[in-house]
Structure formats: structure tokens, C-alpha cells
Amino acid sequence: MTDTADYEWPTCVACSRELRHDELGRIACRLCQRRTDENLQALAGDTGLYATLQDALQPGRAGDDGRVSGSRTAPLPLRLEPLSLSARGGVVTVLQTWLADWHELLGWRHPRWEGGLQQQLDQVVKALRVNLEWAASSHPAFAEFSAEVASLTRACRAQTTGERPERRITVACPCGGTLRITISTPGARCPGCGAQYGRADVLELPLAERRMAA
Ligand SMILES: [Zn+2]
């Protein structure tokens, strides 16, 4: 049927796969709906990705040598990504914006947000999941929605599980040497002077100048 010149078999807006017979009339295929539902589900709850971000926001939490972070150098900007995801304007706000859009399309009154950010996250995820069947069937922008949910989930996961390689930064040893480290490094040895740094110590080293970065 696809080779009929004047007729194109309908495809899923999200993955471009041809819709199955029992999916005809829908905006997106059921696979894309399920994938999006799984992503939403992964974000919510006490052990969800969003809650786990809070842990990622606390530097040195994994260090157990009892050292308190000093203030002799400016804090490393390691935490910006988890922060921008978990703060207002991050995951919660993006999802709330979509829910408000759905309410508008459905002719419902604007949704209300209650409680702290985690509570709001759980609420908005629940509401989106309840209405996901409608959205995947009828919402013209479902492709954008599912892509955005996927990228939020991916970003949170990258921050919380190290599923993707962690961002590396370059810090400077007093000897002038530089060390490439990640936030979860257990420690590192300076290739310049051979000094061995524990986790807490290496995270206190100042960021190297950009020109020194590898
Ligand atoms: Zn699809």
C-alpha cells in the first residue's frame, strides 16, 4: 500500500514508523507511547531519577574521610548540571509547561501545583501518565513532548547513575601539573610531581586555566 503514488501510509510522528492497523488514527505508535511512559515513570517517586539528583547535588557526599570542604578556592562548577535539572525551570517546570498545554487543548482549567518540587514532580508525572493515551493519540506535538521527556530522562540518568561517561574537568596541582578528573574519582596522582590526592583533596584543587586543559 505504501507504493501507491497518491497515498502515504500514516506514520508515527515520533519515530516515523508506519502505524499498524490498530494504531490508525493515532498521532504516535504505541511503542513510542510506552517508551515515553517508562521515561516519565523513571523520573518520579522517592527512588526515581529526580529524587536521586538531590544526592548528586551534594559534593563530597561519597567521601568518608571526614574532611570538610575548604573555602580557599572557589567551589568547582561541578554541580551546575544537576542543579539546573532539579531547580525550578528544570525538569519540573518543563513537565508542568506540557501539562498546562494539554489542559488548554482539552479545555480544562489550568493545573495547580502544590508542595515542594519533588511533590510537584510526582504530581505532574502522574497527571501526564494518566493522559498519555490521549496525548499519543491526539496531541499534534507528541513527537516534541516524547523527545523532551527522553532527553530530560537521559540527562538525569547521566548525572545520577554514570551510565554515560561523566564530564571530565581539569584541575591544577600547585606544581603546575594538571589532573583530569571526574566528580566520582576516588583519587588521582599528579603526573607532574607524583603527588597522590585523595578524593576530597583532588576536588579541592582549583580548576586549571582553559589553555591548560587537555
Ligand atoms: Zn513511534
Ligand SMILES: [Zn+2]
Ligand atoms: Zn603536581
